[in-house]
Amino acid sequence: MTNMMIYNELTAICGENNVFIDEPMSHHTLTKIGGKADVFVTPQTYEQVADVVRLNANYHLPFMLLGNGSNMIVKDGGVRGLVMYMSHLSSVRVEGTQLTAQGGAGIIHAAQIALEHSLTGLEFACGIPGSVGGAMVMNAGAYGGEVKDVIDHVKAVTPTGDLVILNKEDLALDYRTSIIGKKHYIVLEAVFKLEKGDAAEIKEKMADLTYRRESKQPLEYPSVGSVFKRPPGYFAGKLIQDSGLQGKGVGGAEVSTKHAGFIVNKNNATAADYIATIDMVRETVKQTFGVELELEAKIVGEDLTETAD
Known part of the structure; x- marks a missing residue:
């Protein structure tokens, strides 16, 4: 089934203003990274959500749900199939x-x-x-x-x-x-x-937590947030810091000098840069401390080479 056929069926459910072909995922992720989604839909009602899901189930399309794009790294080749974005359902x-x-x-x-x-x-x-x-x-x-x-x-x-x-x-x-x-x-x-x-x-408690977050986290750069889960008995950021990785990275991605648990998009990083930096961090921490860091962030989509032909 072609993307245009899916587009036509989705517009019948959600309206033309809520369905997009080849939508850049970089517009919807906090890393500001990611290739294009084949078909991108933004339902406005619960009934539309259910109808889109049933349509997808009928055609067995690759499917991805997008929330705030805060815990996700989308690869440079983009996302095949259907992406559903819940931005209109936000009350x-x-x-x-x-x-x-x-x-x-x-x-x-x-x-x-x-x-x-x-x-x-x-x-x-x-x-x-x-x-x-x-x-x-x-x-x-x-x-x-x-x-x-x-x-x-x-x-x-x-x-x-x-x-x-x-x-x-x-x-x-x-x-x-x-x-x-x-x-x-x-x-x-x-x-x-x-x-x-x-x-x-x-209000005072929230102000205190906000100050603690802003003073410790590199919010001045796009990032996926906390990249790794907390290993039992350790703190991921401390392991990365003690491995001497702050300020290091691949391409435009860098382990934050402000908080080692964050990898930032410092200079127009690609997803390949970001993922290569993650791999470097995991390998170095494993070699230095024998600890296997597990991803908290999700990596989705395809590499550019997979879609080149």
Whole structure:
């Protein structure tokens, strides 16, 4: 089936303004890196999400869900098949102490709305640059808090287009993992159970966490965020720093001199540069300390050489 045939069927579902051919993924990733997506769709309703998923299931296309593009490295050859981007599904609402955020909302935005309603529990998320859906996939966390501390339930779509409600105990939330990612569910909305708090105290805590993040992380450059998971008994950044890798890299990518756990796009890096720098870091740390660093970020797509002909 051709990309144009898929385009026509998707426009019937989502409208012409929400379907794109050969969309540059570099426009949608925080690394500012990535080739083109064959077909790129931005549904506006839950029904459209389910319809797109069912269409994809019928044709068995390669499929990728894009949240905020914060934990993803897209290769230079781009992404085959269909990419679904949840940017239009980004509302957040509050009822009492319950906060409901759509899957495409930024988790930072959800934390800010919680503050505006004097709700405590999401302060830890005030600097996490991902979507709510992505936060559910990864059980995102920072500064001693994580999603599993405050989640109540999730409304999601299965890979066959069925709607499911998953309670906290169904989600199998653990360190940087959940049933959402393992079963390739698509989060439509997440409901957080928060508590009433003092707005001034919540604001002060968020300001402190923001300062700690900004003072330690290289936010002045595009990056994927924290590249590696924390190895048992170690800190990835400390291992990389002690391996003497800060300031080193391949092409336009570099291990940050500000925080060794970050690899930054310092000078128009390609995905090949970024991935080669990751490989260099992993190899050096393994040789120096005998520790195998495991990726927290995801690498997707194809190399340029794979699509050259």
